[in-house]
Amino acid sequence: MTEHEVILPKTGIYEGDVVLVEWLVDEGARVSAGEPIFVIESEKVEMDIEADTDGWLHREAEPGLEAPIGTRIGVICPTEAEHRQIAAGP
Amino acid sequence: MTGPDREALERGLRVMTRIRAFEDRVMREFAKGDMPGFVHTYHGSEPVAAGVCAHLTDADMITSTHRGHGHCIAKGCDFEPMVAELYGRETGLCRGRGGSMHIADFARGILGANAIVGGGISLAVGAALAARVLSDGRVAVSFFGDGAANQGIFHESLNLAAIWRLPVVFVCENNGWAESTPVSYSTSVADIAERAAAYGIDGAVVDGSDYAAVHEAAGRAVEQARAGGGPTLIEAKVTRVRGHYVGDPEQYRSREQRRAARTADPLARLRAEIDIGDYEQQVVAELDRAYESARAAPWPDPAQVERFARSDPPPGPEPASDPPATERQGSYLLAVHEAIASAMRRDPSVIILGEDIAGGAGLGPPLEGAMGGTFGTTKGLIEEFGPDRVRDTPISEAGFVGAGVGAALADLRPVIDVMWASFAPYCFDQIFNQAAKMRYMFGGQTDVPVVLRMAVGAGLRAGGHHSDTLFSIFAGIPGLKVVAPATPADAKGLMARAVAENGPVVVLEHMSLYRTEGPLPAEHYELPIGRARVVEPGDDVTLIAASAGVVMAVEAAEALRSAHGISAEVVDLRTLSPLDVDTLAESAGRTGRAVVIDESPPRCSVASEVAATVTEAVFDRLRAPVARVTSACSPVPFSPPLEDAHLPTADRVVSAVLDLVGRQTK
Ligand SMILES: Cc1ncc(C[n+]2csc(CCOP(=O)(O)OP(=O)(O)O)c2C)c(N)n1
Numbered sequence: 177m178t179e180h181e182v183i184l185p186k187t188g189i190y191e192g193d194v195v196l197v198e199w200l201v202d203e204g205a206r207v208s209a210g211e212p213i214f215v216i217e218s219e220k221v222e223m224d225i226e227a228d229t230d231g232w233l234h235r236e237a238e239p240g241l242e243a244p245i246g247t248r249i250g251v252i253c254p255t256e257a258e259h260r261q262i263a264a265g266p
Numbered sequence: 267m268t269g270p271d272r273e274a275l276e277r278g279l280r281v282m283t284r285i286r287a288f289e290d291r292v293m294r295e296f297a298k299g300d301m302p303g304f305v306h307t308y309h310g311s312e313p314v315a316a317g318v319c320a321h322l323t324d325a326d327m328i329t330s331t332h333r334g335h336g337h338c339i340a341k342g343c344d345f346e347p348m349v350a351e352l353y354g355r356e357t358g359l360c361r362g363r364g365g366s367m368h369i370a371d372f373a374r375g376i377l378g379a380n381a382i383v384g385g386g387i388s389l390a391v392g393a394a395l396a397a398r399v400l401s402d403g404r405v406a407v408s409f410f411g412d413g414a415a416n417q418g419i420f421h422e423s424l425n426l427a428a429i430w431r432l433p434v435v436f437v438c439e440n441n442g443w444a445e446s447t448p449v450s451y452s453t454s455v456a457d458i459a460e461r462a463a464a465y466g467i468d469g470a471v472v473d474g475s476d477y478a479a480v481h482e483a484a485g486r487a488v489e490q491a492r493a494g495g496g497p498t499l500i501e502a503k504v505t506r507v508r509g510h511y512v513g514d515p516e517q518y519r520s521r522e523q524r525r526a527a528r529t530a531d532p533l534a535r536l537r538a539e540i541d542i543g544d545y546e547q548q549v550v551a552e553l554d555r556a557y558e559s560a561r562a563a564p565w566p567d568p569a570q571v572e573r574f575a576r577s578d579p580p581p582g583p584e585p586a587s588d589p590p591a592t593e594r595q596g597s598y599l600l601a602v603h604e605a606i607a608s609a610m611r612r613d614p615s616v617i618i619l620g621e622d623i624a625g626g627a628g629l630g631p632p633l634e635g636a637m638g639g640t641f642g643t644t645k646g647l648i649e650e651f652g653p654d655r656v657r658d659t660p661i662s663e664a665g666f667v668g669a670g671v672g673a674a675l676a677d678l679r680p681v682i683d684v685m686w687a688s689f690a691p692y693c694f695d696q697i698f699n700q701a702a703k704m705r706y707m708f709g710g711q712t713d714v715p716v717v718l719r720m721a722v723g724a725g726l727r728a729g730g731h732h733s734d735t736l737f738s739i740f741a742g743i744p745g746l747k748v749v750a751p752a753t754p755a756d757a758k759g760l761m762a763r764a765v766a767e768n769g770p771v772v773v774l775e776h777m778s779l780y781r782t783e784g785p786l787p788a789e790h791y792e793l794p795i796g797r798a799r800v801v802e803p804g805d806d807v808t809l810i811a812a813s814a815g816v817v818m819a820v821e822a823a824e825a826l827r828s829a830h831g832i833s834a835e836v837v838d839l840r841t842l843s844p845l846d847v848d849t850l851a852e853s854a855g856r857t858g859r860a861v862v863i864d865e866s867p868p869r870c871s872v873a874s875e876v877a878a879t880v881t882e883a884v885f886d887r888l889r890a891p892v893a894r895v896t897s898a899c900s901p902v903p904f905s906p907p908l909e910d911a912h913l914p915t916a917d918r919v920v921s922a923v924l925d926l927v928g929r930q931t932k
Contacts, residue, residue, distance in 0.1 A: 186299040186301075188304050189304050212521065228293065244299075245297075246297075
């Protein structure tokens with residue numbers, strides 16, 4: 177698997193559940209490392225989370241999801257073709 | 267000096283590539299949630315660590331910060347033990363006792379990251395002092411942020427390094443922010459390097475995103491330091507590309523400002539010029555292995571939670587608990603003097619530091635007749651050992667205690683005179699966070715053989731700032747050993763032992779005892795730390811005391827015997843930490859009663875600790891609760907009737923004993 181997982185991240189010392197507040201980019205959009213791609217809420221503070229690699233974003237979770245740190249919420253695919261394949265489902 | 271050649275640039279790019287890959291990976295792995303605590307990354311400052319450390323050998327020493335991964339990598343640390351340390355594993359550089367913010371690698375001259383902002387600066391001054399005293403050509407470098415340049419310790423350290431012309435380079439990484447506070451708000455000058463002028467040393471501003479520029483400026487500073495030309499302050503202007511810590515919401519900068527910061531890439535220029543092939547992929551593979559092995563590595567054994575907290579006793583058998591027999595009489599003051607002088611004669615790595623300890627000799631020859639310390643304990647030592655080993659300091663307690671601690675990390679055994687214990691709060695960080703914690707936080711990589719001398723005690727009508735004993739303050743710190751001798755013979759033997767110990771020892775010298783006389787063996791001898799002494803045997807009650815309290819206890823015992831027919835045993839603690847539980851328990855268990863005398867205030871006092879310890883050990887053999895006779899719960903007053911009321915007295919000890927005898931339950 178060459179795609180790159182997008183997870184709900186640990187931010188600072190807080191280890192409780194994290195809320196996915198909103199996506200900042202569309203399904204299938206091309207993203208680049210350092211670009212904010214979604215917003216989380218952790219300990220009542222909202223913050224942008226940036227892509228840590230370049231590629232095409234596939235979103236796998238809806239805003240409002242509250243889940244533990246490390247929960248997968250999407251992937252970043254290295255090529256558009258791989259994104260198309262993943263978006264089409266197994 | 268010319269700029270770096272192509273080969274040097276290529277080496278620099280490789281180091282920066284390692285740092286960048288390491289930090290990118292830290293961010294990714296931290297997000298997963300299994301890396302404990304929090305971490306700060308070095309994004310944007312890569313040329314600084316790389317360009318400075320390019321001029322250093324493993325023997326040269328650096329002090330680092332909470333943002334220290336880049337410094338470690340540039341100084342040559344391997345990834346595997348670094349990553350294991352980030353995960354708190356036994357295979358980590360500090361056996362998991364330190365973590366990201368307290369990482370150290372003494373084999374590579376890394377005297378520790380420091381999570382106390384500014385904490386490393388005076389340690390580097392001390393390391394440089396050691397290099398100077400030992401004339402071994404080493405150089406010390408201190409990395410710190412713009413925030414640290416507003417700490418007093420920064421200013422004290424620059425002054426010390428300047429007046430002693432030490433081989434040290436101060437490298438301020440100005441990333442524009444201290445957490446959320448912009449440097450433009452917090453700092454009185456446009457360039458922090460301007461502050462060098464205040465101390466008469468060289469200052470240089472350098473573009474910290476330009477590897478060649480940093481390399482050149484650092485090369486000049488290191489060469490000057492090594493050649494005896496004294497310190498330099500380099501301010502490297504860098505961008506804080508990321509948040510303060512990984513996961514920082516960065517509420518203090520807008521999305522646009524963050525965006526702009528993220529685009530700063532100090533590696534870009536060299537990457538465009540120099541081809542290092544697949545080096546980055548190699549580094550990534552190296553990191554893959556490091557993470558895999560760190561996650562599989564064993565945790566430290568919880569049963570070893572106290573391991574490394576205190577230094578091991580010096581090698582060899584423990585010395586006899588009693589001083590050698592002698593006919594010779596001498597004062598407590600002479601005892602302290604003789605112990606220090608003989609330690610200096612026996613071991614050339616022993617130096618002494620403090621205000622006025624030479625006294626008037628700072629101006630150079632003639633050295634004769636210098637004052638020799640406020641109390642005269644070090645009089646004559648400057649003549650015998652010279653100004654390199656008997657070093658007067660400016661009034662900079664934090665600076666010179668930090669320097670002493672730093673020198674102890676770099677092969678010297680400093681004996682530091684803090685003068686009055688009441689002044690110790692000025693150097694509390696250096697004692698509490700640095701000297702006392704280092705061996706532990708660094709997983710036993712280093713010892714910190716430093717002696718902290720302090721004059722304690724009230725009764726001299728000196729008022730609140732010259733009369734404290736602070737017994738419990740020091741005895742409550744896990745990494746310290748604390749002695750408080752009561753007699754000349756103990757003062758000599760315990761001071762000698764303190765210098766021989768490999769860990770920090772606080773020696774509390776009582777001012778009211780300096781002039782007292784007693785048996786004082788002429789020869790060099792050591793007394794063991796952690797052994798109490800039965801001063802006078804007795805049957806009905808145990809009086810436990812230390813320092814001048816022992817004099818009080820002996821007086822009370824005499825009164826109890828002659829006026830009340832009560833036989834009191836007097837036990838001199840001699841060491842406040844660690845306590846000699848066996849001797850206390852044996853005596854109190856036998857007499858069934860104990861009174862503890864303590865010249866410090868009562869709250870959380872050594873008296874309380876001794877009372878609890880004795881009760882836990884021999885509760886079933888006690889005939890009454892353990893009583894405490896301490897000073898009042900107030901600062902030491904000036905007015906004589908108030909000061910007399912504040913202090914414990916032999917009369918109060920007698921009353922306490924009579925009370926115990928009256929209220930006994932068994
Ligand atoms: C003595 C002390 N005060 C405050 C803190 C909390 N703190 C940690 S890092 C930091 C900012 C330090 O700024 P700077 O020295 O510029 O270094 P940077 O983080 O920018 O690298 C602060 C205030 C601390 N760790 N130590």
